[in-house]
Amino acid sequence: MIEMSSTQIRQKFLDFFADKGHQVLPSAPLVPQNDPTLLWINAGMAPFKDYFNGSATPPNSRIVTSQKCIRTNDITNVGKTARHHTFFEMLGNFSFGDYFKEEAIDWAYQFLTEELGLEEDKLWISIYKDDDRAFEIWHHEIGVPQDRIVRMDKDENFWEIGIGPCGPCSEIHYDRGIDFGCDDGCELGCDCDRYLEVWNLVFTQYNKTVDGEYLDLPNKNIDTGVGLERLASLLQEAPTNFETDLFMPLIEFITQNCDVEYGQSEETDLSIKVIADHIRSITFAIGDGALPSNEGRGYVVRRVLRRAVRYAKVLGLEVPFLHKIVAIVVDIMGEHYSELVKREEQIMKIIKQEELRFEETLEQGMNILDEVIAELEEDGLKQIPGDKVFMLYDTYGFPAELTEEIALEQGFEVDHDGFEEAMQQQRNRAREAREDYDQGHSELELFKGLRDELGVSKFIGYDHKAATTEVLAIVKDEQEITKITTGEEAKIILEKTPFYAESGGQVGDQGIIKTDCASLKVIEVQEVADIIVHQVELERGSLEVGEEVEVEIASGLRAATARNHTATHLLQQALKEVLGDHVKQSGSLVTPERLRFDFTHFEAVTEEQLCKIEEIVNQKVIANLAMVTEKMELEEAKQLGATALFGEKYGEQVRIVKIGDYSLELCGGTHVDYTGEIGFFKILDESGIAAGVRRIEAVTGQAGLNYVQQQEDMIADLADKLRANPAEVVDKVDSLQNKVKSLQKEITGLKDKLASSQSEDLASQAEEINGIDVVIDEADGLDNTGLRKMGDNLKQELDSGIIILGSKLKEKVVFVAMITDDLVEQGYHAGEIIGQVAQVAGGGGGGRPTMAQAGGSQPDKLTAALEKAREIIAGV
Incomplete structure (x- = not known):
C-alpha cells in the first residue's frame, strides 16, 4: 500500500483514466443544471443522465471525473459512523456505448493494485447472483480466488430506478482485518467496518420495460463510483474518514478554539466531526450558488448550517465561529476546486450572517423546547406534540429535524403526524388566501378550447407596432360571445398581434383597436393557454367576431418599457461584476415608469457598491452598444453562455438577447436597438425582501431625468431655507447640527x-x-x-x-x-x-x-x- 495525500489520489485517478482515452471533465456544480428531478448532484453519474438515456450526445464516449456530491438523507449518522458524510467526492469513470465489463473490471483492479498498491489478497468482490460473465472476468481473467467472490441478491448488486436503463453491479471491498470487525467470524456484507466497500462498477446492459421485462440494450454503458474519502482512509491507514488529511486540519482548528481534545470523549468527538463534515457541505453548496433560505436546497443549506451551530455551542465555541473554518476548507480543496478560492470571502460572509441570524433565535427556541420537555416529563409523557414542533419551526426557524434530534438525545420522540397536520393546516390557509389567483377555472378551460380550435397566437410585435388583423374570438364573463357594444369590456383574441403579453416580468402593451365605426382601448394584455388575450374597453361603436381591425400599440409606453428592460440586463451583469458570480435573478418587474430587479445576495449592497453598479450601467449606455436578438436551439444558447432563469421552462427553440460583448441572456421581452436609447440610468433604492434576496429599483430615460430634477429642486429649496448656495448646503447642515449638539x-x-x-x-x-x-x-x-x-x-x-x-x-x-x-x-x-x-x-x-x-x-x-x-x- 502506497501512502498518498487525498490530492495525489484524486489526480492519480484522473491521470490513470486519461491515459486510457477518457476525457477529464471538471466537477459539475452541486446545484443541478436543467434537472428539476434532483435537489443536489448526489452521485458521479448524475450530471450524465441525458448521456445514459440517449437524449444527449456526450463530448466523448469515455469520461472521467471527480464529482462533488451532497446527500443529507442520513445526516443523523454523521459523526456516529466512520464513513457517513453530507458532502463527499465521487471518483468515476464512464463509458457511453464504448467499453464494457472486461475493461471496467480490469482497469479498476489495475488501478487499486498497481497504482495504489493495495494488497491483492485483501480484495473481495461482490457480484449480482446471475452475472456469470462478471464472475468469469474476476475469477478466470483477473485471478481473484473463487472464495473471495460473493454472489448477492438484487437488492445488493443490481442497479435500477423504475423503468429504463439498468443492470447488475460489482463491488470491490477491502478487508481491513479483524480489528475493524465485530468478531472473528465476520463476513462480507456485515454492517461493521471490516470489509470496506471501495469501488462500485455498474454495468448498464438492460432496458426494463413497463411489463417488467429486461431487454438487452444495443449500446451498453459503464458507470463507476469510488469514494475519495474511503480511499484516503485506506492509504493513510486512518481508522475512519475523519482521521484523513481531508478532515484533520478542520478538526485541529476546531479543537484549538475550544477546551476539548479530539479522541478523548465520544460526545465531544461527535460534535467535532459534525462541524467538520457540515462546514465542507456548506462551503461547497454556497460556493455553487445555493444560499440559505426556507425553501428547497436553500432550506437544506440552512438546516445543515444550523445543525453545525448547535454542535458548536455544545463545544462552548462562541458563535459566530463556523465562517472562520472556511479558510481551512479552501486550503485543503482549493487547488482542485478553484471556485472556492475565488468565492472564499463571499462564502465566509454568508455563513457568518446566517450564524448571527440563528444565534438570535437559537437560545430562545432552546429554552422553549426545554420547557416543553420539562412539562412532558412532569406528566410522564415521552412524545413532543406536533403543534409544538411546528411552532418551533414556524416561529423560531427550528428545523423539525433539529427538534427531533435534540428530543431523541433526551429520550423523547416527535409526533410526526401532528406536525404534518399543522403544516397542512398552514398550506390550507395559504391556498384559501390565493382564491383570487389568476383566471377562473372555467375561463382557463375556455381559452384552452379556443387554443385547440384557433391555434396559438401569432406575435409580430418585435418587428411591427401596428397591423391589420382579424377578430377571432370575444370573451366576456367567462362566456364566448359574438359582439360587444359601446361601454362594454371584454377579452379579444386576434389572428395576429403586435401587442406584447405580460411575461418575464415585463408588463403588457397598451394601445388601440379600431374599425371605421368602432374604437377600443387596450387596457392590458396577457397570455393564457398560449393565446394572447387583449383586455379591451369599447369606447364607441360595436365590434363583432370576424371583423377586420386596425391595431396599434402605444409606442411611447413600449419605448419606455424597452429602455427599462434592456437596463435590467445591464444591471444584472453589473451586479455580477461588482458583487460576484453568485448573483442570480430572483424576479423582476419592468414597466414604462420604472424597473425592479430582485437578486440573490447575502447582505445589503453598500453605497460604494451601488455607485459602482450605477456607473458601470451608465458606461454601457454611453458606449451605445448594439442589441442583437437571435433564435437558436436551447443547447446552442447554453454553449454560448447565455444566462437563463433557474427553474424556468424553455422550449427547444429560444430567443437570445445579446448586448455588445457585455451581456447574453435568454429573453422574450422587447428591447432598444442600441443602449444609448436608454439615455440615463439611476438607482432609486436597494432593500432586502427575504433572506438572501435583495431588490434594486431604478429608472431610466425621462423618468431618470425627472428624478434628478426633483432632487435638484429639493436641494434648491433646502438651500433657500438655509440661506446658502446649493454647494454650501452640506456645510451649513453640519454647522447647524454641531450647534444643536452644543445647545443640547x-x-x-x-x-x-x-x-x-x-x-x-x-x-x-x-x-x-x-x-x-x-x-x-x-x-x-x-x-x-x-x-x-x-x-x-x-x-x-x-x-x-x-x-x-x-x-x-x-x-x-x-x-x-x-x-x-x-x-x-x-x-x-x-x-x-x-x-x-x-x-x-x-x-x-x-x-x-x-x-x-x-x-x-x-x-x-x-x-x-x-x-x-x-x-x-x-x-x-
Whole structure:
C-alpha cells in the first residue's frame, strides 16, 4: 500500500483514466443544471443522465471525473459512523456505448493494485447472483480466488430506478482485518467496518420495460463510483474518514478554539466531526450558488448550517465561529476546486450572517423546547406534540429535524403526524388566501378550447407596432360571445398581434383597436393557454367576431418599457461584476415608469457598491452598444453562455438577447436597438425582501431625468431655507447640527444644576415615615435620566432614606425609586415598591433593592401613585 495525500489520489485517478482515452471533465456544480428531478448532484453519474438515456450526445464516449456530491438523507449518522458524510467526492469513470465489463473490471483492479498498491489478497468482490460473465472476468481473467467472490441478491448488486436503463453491479471491498470487525467470524456484507466497500462498477446492459421485462440494450454503458474519502482512509491507514488529511486540519482548528481534545470523549468527538463534515457541505453548496433560505436546497443549506451551530455551542465555541473554518476548507480543496478560492470571502460572509441570524433565535427556541420537555416529563409523557414542533419551526426557524434530534438525545420522540397536520393546516390557509389567483377555472378551460380550435397566437410585435388583423374570438364573463357594444369590456383574441403579453416580468402593451365605426382601448394584455388575450374597453361603436381591425400599440409606453428592460440586463451583469458570480435573478418587474430587479445576495449592497453598479450601467449606455436578438436551439444558447432563469421552462427553440460583448441572456421581452436609447440610468433604492434576496429599483430615460430634477429642486429649496448656495448646503447642515449638539449639552448642564438645586431643597423638606426620612415628589418635565440624576443627588444629601420620584412626560408617566443600603438591610426593596406604585398609573416596572425604574400610561394618576408609595412605606 502506497501512502498518498487525498490530492495525489484524486489526480492519480484522473491521470490513470486519461491515459486510457477518457476525457477529464471538471466537477459539475452541486446545484443541478436543467434537472428539476434532483435537489443536489448526489452521485458521479448524475450530471450524465441525458448521456445514459440517449437524449444527449456526450463530448466523448469515455469520461472521467471527480464529482462533488451532497446527500443529507442520513445526516443523523454523521459523526456516529466512520464513513457517513453530507458532502463527499465521487471518483468515476464512464463509458457511453464504448467499453464494457472486461475493461471496467480490469482497469479498476489495475488501478487499486498497481497504482495504489493495495494488497491483492485483501480484495473481495461482490457480484449480482446471475452475472456469470462478471464472475468469469474476476475469477478466470483477473485471478481473484473463487472464495473471495460473493454472489448477492438484487437488492445488493443490481442497479435500477423504475423503468429504463439498468443492470447488475460489482463491488470491490477491502478487508481491513479483524480489528475493524465485530468478531472473528465476520463476513462480507456485515454492517461493521471490516470489509470496506471501495469501488462500485455498474454495468448498464438492460432496458426494463413497463411489463417488467429486461431487454438487452444495443449500446451498453459503464458507470463507476469510488469514494475519495474511503480511499484516503485506506492509504493513510486512518481508522475512519475523519482521521484523513481531508478532515484533520478542520478538526485541529476546531479543537484549538475550544477546551476539548479530539479522541478523548465520544460526545465531544461527535460534535467535532459534525462541524467538520457540515462546514465542507456548506462551503461547497454556497460556493455553487445555493444560499440559505426556507425553501428547497436553500432550506437544506440552512438546516445543515444550523445543525453545525448547535454542535458548536455544545463545544462552548462562541458563535459566530463556523465562517472562520472556511479558510481551512479552501486550503485543503482549493487547488482542485478553484471556485472556492475565488468565492472564499463571499462564502465566509454568508455563513457568518446566517450564524448571527440563528444565534438570535437559537437560545430562545432552546429554552422553549426545554420547557416543553420539562412539562412532558412532569406528566410522564415521552412524545413532543406536533403543534409544538411546528411552532418551533414556524416561529423560531427550528428545523423539525433539529427538534427531533435534540428530543431523541433526551429520550423523547416527535409526533410526526401532528406536525404534518399543522403544516397542512398552514398550506390550507395559504391556498384559501390565493382564491383570487389568476383566471377562473372555467375561463382557463375556455381559452384552452379556443387554443385547440384557433391555434396559438401569432406575435409580430418585435418587428411591427401596428397591423391589420382579424377578430377571432370575444370573451366576456367567462362566456364566448359574438359582439360587444359601446361601454362594454371584454377579452379579444386576434389572428395576429403586435401587442406584447405580460411575461418575464415585463408588463403588457397598451394601445388601440379600431374599425371605421368602432374604437377600443387596450387596457392590458396577457397570455393564457398560449393565446394572447387583449383586455379591451369599447369606447364607441360595436365590434363583432370576424371583423377586420386596425391595431396599434402605444409606442411611447413600449419605448419606455424597452429602455427599462434592456437596463435590467445591464444591471444584472453589473451586479455580477461588482458583487460576484453568485448573483442570480430572483424576479423582476419592468414597466414604462420604472424597473425592479430582485437578486440573490447575502447582505445589503453598500453605497460604494451601488455607485459602482450605477456607473458601470451608465458606461454601457454611453458606449451605445448594439442589441442583437437571435433564435437558436436551447443547447446552442447554453454553449454560448447565455444566462437563463433557474427553474424556468424553455422550449427547444429560444430567443437570445445579446448586448455588445457585455451581456447574453435568454429573453422574450422587447428591447432598444442600441443602449444609448436608454439615455440615463439611476438607482432609486436597494432593500432586502427575504433572506438572501435583495431588490434594486431604478429608472431610466425621462423618468431618470425627472428624478434628478426633483432632487435638484429639493436641494434648491433646502438651500433657500438655509440661506446658502446649493454647494454650501452640506456645510451649513453640519454647522447647524454641531450647534444643536452644543445647545443640547448646555440644556443638559442646566438640567443637572436645576436637579441639584431642587435636590437640596427636597432633602431639607424630607418627611418622616416609620422613623425614616422619605422624599416623595412630582418632578415635572424630567425623563428617566433626569429623575435618576435627581435621585442620586438626593441620596448624597440623605445619610439614610427612601426616595420616590415621578414625572409626567406627554402621554406617559415615569418613576424612580432609590433606597440607602442600611434600609435595604431592614427589608425595604426599591423594585418591589416601585412596581406597586406604577400599577396605580396603569404601568409596571422593577429593579434592584437599591434602585428601580418604572413607567405608566395614565399621567393623571401620578399623585395617587405617589400617595400609594407613602402607604407602602408606612406598612412595612
